[in-house]
Amino acid sequence: MRAGTTEQDGRIALIQSDIWIGFPRAEQVLDRLQGMIEAPRQTRMPGLLVHGTSGIGKTMIARNLSRKYAPEYDPASGITRTPLLLLQAPPAPDERRFYLHILAAVGAPATALSARAQNVASLEVRVIALLRDLGLRMIMIDEVHNLLAGTHREQRRFLNVLRYLSNELEVSLVCLGVSEAVDAIRGDIQLARRLDEHHLPNWRDDAEFSDMIQTLIAAMPLEKKSNLKVKSLKQILALTGGVTSRIFALIKDLSIDAIVTGDECITDDAIAKWTPVWSRHANAHRRLEKSGCEAAPAPEDCRASARRVVVRLVVSAGCRQLL
């Protein structure tokens, strides 16, 4: 094992950062969204519902687009143009909270407003007036599945608000969430008509997956080329269930190992030996349960024994992540 150097540390820090990696499937969604944001304004702006399992890469796409269309100050007019507003759906479909959240997002928090000005109708007027001045082209709502936490009636009211905002402001509406939200959104027929669907399925054993792995490995700052066999690609799928976040975690973990050991590439052997972090934690959890620590809250002595079990596991499995 080589001694750590600043150069190595720098590469490891780069791997650990959440920098954007533009694999074709993600770029496709970005292109589609970019086409929408650049399209001429019309009364019924097209919208999109991007859905897929948690960890598939939806938020990364939304953040990437919002960086590309960050607010820009125009010195000629003295106006700051905000083409894209990226918001998270509130934890439950609450209109008032959503409006307050929008105000905070555009730097106009409602804290100074009177209680009366904070009722839903007044907030709505204020939000529309403020957003109209921003030159908005698109509103993106991430974690739109949060609306499932509400009753049917609350869900309908919240979807109504989304439709109203997009109509009033003549902006594209983009919703991102897990696929379970699709049915709820389809419940609002008018909104469903406006939103095209873009599904991001879990990765499967096909050319698209192998392209993505190649792009991902090529983005890792390793000195040598990694030539993986087809068997290893299948193994990656089996270990990760085809979820992007897990695939990235695996490749990043092995890349860091490759830097630390000096191998400088990802090998078939390393993949064969790799244990998912999530299953290591699951194993540790099972061992903790067996040691009699199920009951919460854990008393001090139980926590100490939990720590011992974890330490034993770390030593026996030699797994860096638990340390």
Ligand SMILES: Nc1ncnc2c1ncn2[C@@H]1O[C@H](COP(=O)(O)OP(=O)(O)O)[C@@H](O)[C@H]1O
């Ligand atoms: N295009 C990408 N570039 C870099 N990392 C990505 C990309 N897409 C997904 N990831 C990785 O997967 C993780 C989960 O992605 P995220 O967008 O939060 O998923 P979702 O919003 O669908 O739950 C990210 O934190 C990142 O590590």
Ligand SMILES: [Mg+2]
């Ligand atoms: Mg997300």
